[in-house]
Amino acid sequence: MEALRKLIHQIAEEESLISATLSQRRKTGEILYTKVQIKPVEIKKTLNYQFAFHYSNKVLHENLSPSEAEERLTGLFETTFRQGLICTPEADYQILISKKFKVSILTKSPTKQAGSLSHNRKKQYILEEGTPVPFLVELGIMNEDGKVYAKRYDKFKQINRFLEMVQDIIPFLPQDRPLTIVDFGCGKSYLTFALYHYLSVEQRRTLNVVGLDLKADVIEHCSLLAKKLEYKNLRFLVGDIAEYDELSQVDMVVTLHACDTATDAALEKAVRWDASVILSVPCCQHELFAQVEAPVMEPLLSHGILKERFSALATDAIRAKLLDIMGYKTQLLEFIDMEHTPKNILIRAVKAPSEHRDRLWAEYQAFRDFLQASPYLERACADLLPPSKGVEV
Known part of the structure; x- marks a missing residue:
C-alpha cells in the first residue's frame, strides 16, 4: 500500500489528476455505492475534487479540497475498492489490489489531456470532438x-x-x-x-x-x-x-x-x-x-x-x-x-x-x-x- 499512498500524494502535490475511477467494491458490510469517479473542478476560483458516488439508482456528488481528496482517495483504496484507474497528463495508472492487499500499479501511456476545470464544463468524451479520428x-x-x-x-x-x-x-x-x-x-x-x-x-x-x-x-x-x-x-x-x-x-x-x-x-x-x-x-x-x-x-x-x-x-x-x-x-x-x-x-x-x-x-x-x-x-x-x-x- 505504501507505493500507492506515495503515488496519490505525488499526484495531489503536482495537481495533475485528470480523472480517477474506482471499482470492484470489497464485500465488507452492506454494499452501498459500487463505483466512485473523481475529477478536478474549479469552485469560486479554487481547485477542488468532485467525487461522484454511484449507487444502483442514483449518483451523489461531494466536492473536497485537495488535502481532503488525497485522504479520501487513499482511504477508499485501503478499505473499499480493489481496482482503479488514475489518469494524469504523464501516464495512466491502473491499480489492482488482491484479496490479501497486495498492490500492483501498472503504468501506461496517457490517454487523456487536462481540460477546463469549470464546474459546468462541456462533457469530456473518450473520443473528443475537434480531434479527427x-x-x-x-x-x-x-x-x-x-x-x-x-x-x-x-x-x-x-x-x-x-x-x-x-x-x-x-x-x-x-x-x-x-x-x-x-x-x-x-x-x-x-x-x-x-x-x-x-x-x-x-x-x-x-x-x-x-x-x-x-x-x-x-x-x-x-x-x-x-x-x-x-x-x-x-x-x-x-x-x-x-x-x-x-x-x-x-x-x-x-x-x-x-x-x-x-x-x-x-x-x-x-x-x-x-x-x-x-x-x-x-x-x-x-x-x-x-x-x-x-x-x-x-x-x-x-x-x-x-x-x-x-x-x-x-x-x-x-x-x-x-x-x-x-x-x-x-x-x-x-x-x-x-x-x-x-x-x-x-x-x-x-x-x-x-x-x-x-x-x-x-x-x-x-x-x-x-x-x-x-x-x-x-x-x-x-x-x-x-x-x-x-x-x-
Missing part, C-alpha cells in the same frame, strides 16, 4: 477537421458511452498476452471499429478481433474499411452465431442487438469460452412473451404492450441471474438515453466466481417457475448449471 471520419460521423456532424451526434455519444463501459472492464481482461474479442451480430460495426481503435490504437494492446454477421454485403463493406484503416488484426466474417466455431478461447464477447434468442446463443458461446468479459445489448425478446403465464399478474399481462415490456425485462433478468450462477458478476446498465431507443439495456458481465451459487440458483428457479418459463439460455447451458427441480414447460 480516422474511423469516425470514414463512417461519416465527423469531418476531416474532427467536427461531429449534427445529424450524427447521437451516434457519437453512443460510441463514447460504449467506450466508457469498455474502459471500466479493462482491469478484468488478461494483461499479459494478446486479447481475442468476438463481436456477434456486428452489423455496420460502428462499435466494433470503436472498440478496436480504443484498445489497439489508444491503449496499445495487441488484439485479434472478429466481427460476425449474416449480411454478406455489410461484411464486405466493413472488411474494405478495416483494410483502408490498416486495422490488420480486425476481421469480418459472414456467419451464424450458433454455428461459429473458429476459436477455442475468447477473452471478450460483444453482442449488440442480436435478435431474440440469438443473444442467448452468443451468451452461451461466451460462457463456454470462459470469456473474461461479456457486453450484451439484447433486442426483440420474444421468447418469454409466448411463455409467461402467472394468473396473479393478469392485470399486467392482459395488456399486450405491458406484457411485451415485462417479458423483455424478465428475459434480461433471467440472463443476468444465469450468468451470475455460471461464474460471472453482472450489471444491467443504461446504454444510451431512452429518448433515442427503448433498446437501451446493456448486460455487462465480468468473470467473478459466485460465493453463493446455491442461493442464486434457488432464487432463479423460484422466479422462473413463477413465470412458468423455459428460457433458451438455461436449456443451452444445462450441463453448466445445477440440476433443475422446476416445472416442465
Whole structure:
C-alpha cells in the first residue's frame, strides 16, 4: 500500500489528476455505492475534487479540497475498492489490489489531456470532438477537421458511452498476452471499429478481433474499411452465431442487438469460452412473451404492450441471474438515453466466481417457475448449471 499512498500524494502535490475511477467494491458490510469517479473542478476560483458516488439508482456528488481528496482517495483504496484507474497528463495508472492487499500499479501511456476545470464544463468524451479520428471520419460521423456532424451526434455519444463501459472492464481482461474479442451480430460495426481503435490504437494492446454477421454485403463493406484503416488484426466474417466455431478461447464477447434468442446463443458461446468479459445489448425478446403465464399478474399481462415490456425485462433478468450462477458478476446498465431507443439495456458481465451459487440458483428457479418459463439460455447451458427441480414447460 505504501507505493500507492506515495503515488496519490505525488499526484495531489503536482495537481495533475485528470480523472480517477474506482471499482470492484470489497464485500465488507452492506454494499452501498459500487463505483466512485473523481475529477478536478474549479469552485469560486479554487481547485477542488468532485467525487461522484454511484449507487444502483442514483449518483451523489461531494466536492473536497485537495488535502481532503488525497485522504479520501487513499482511504477508499485501503478499505473499499480493489481496482482503479488514475489518469494524469504523464501516464495512466491502473491499480489492482488482491484479496490479501497486495498492490500492483501498472503504468501506461496517457490517454487523456487536462481540460477546463469549470464546474459546468462541456462533457469530456473518450473520443473528443475537434480531434479527427480516422474511423469516425470514414463512417461519416465527423469531418476531416474532427467536427461531429449534427445529424450524427447521437451516434457519437453512443460510441463514447460504449467506450466508457469498455474502459471500466479493462482491469478484468488478461494483461499479459494478446486479447481475442468476438463481436456477434456486428452489423455496420460502428462499435466494433470503436472498440478496436480504443484498445489497439489508444491503449496499445495487441488484439485479434472478429466481427460476425449474416449480411454478406455489410461484411464486405466493413472488411474494405478495416483494410483502408490498416486495422490488420480486425476481421469480418459472414456467419451464424450458433454455428461459429473458429476459436477455442475468447477473452471478450460483444453482442449488440442480436435478435431474440440469438443473444442467448452468443451468451452461451461466451460462457463456454470462459470469456473474461461479456457486453450484451439484447433486442426483440420474444421468447418469454409466448411463455409467461402467472394468473396473479393478469392485470399486467392482459395488456399486450405491458406484457411485451415485462417479458423483455424478465428475459434480461433471467440472463443476468444465469450468468451470475455460471461464474460471472453482472450489471444491467443504461446504454444510451431512452429518448433515442427503448433498446437501451446493456448486460455487462465480468468473470467473478459466485460465493453463493446455491442461493442464486434457488432464487432463479423460484422466479422462473413463477413465470412458468423455459428460457433458451438455461436449456443451452444445462450441463453448466445445477440440476433443475422446476416445472416442465
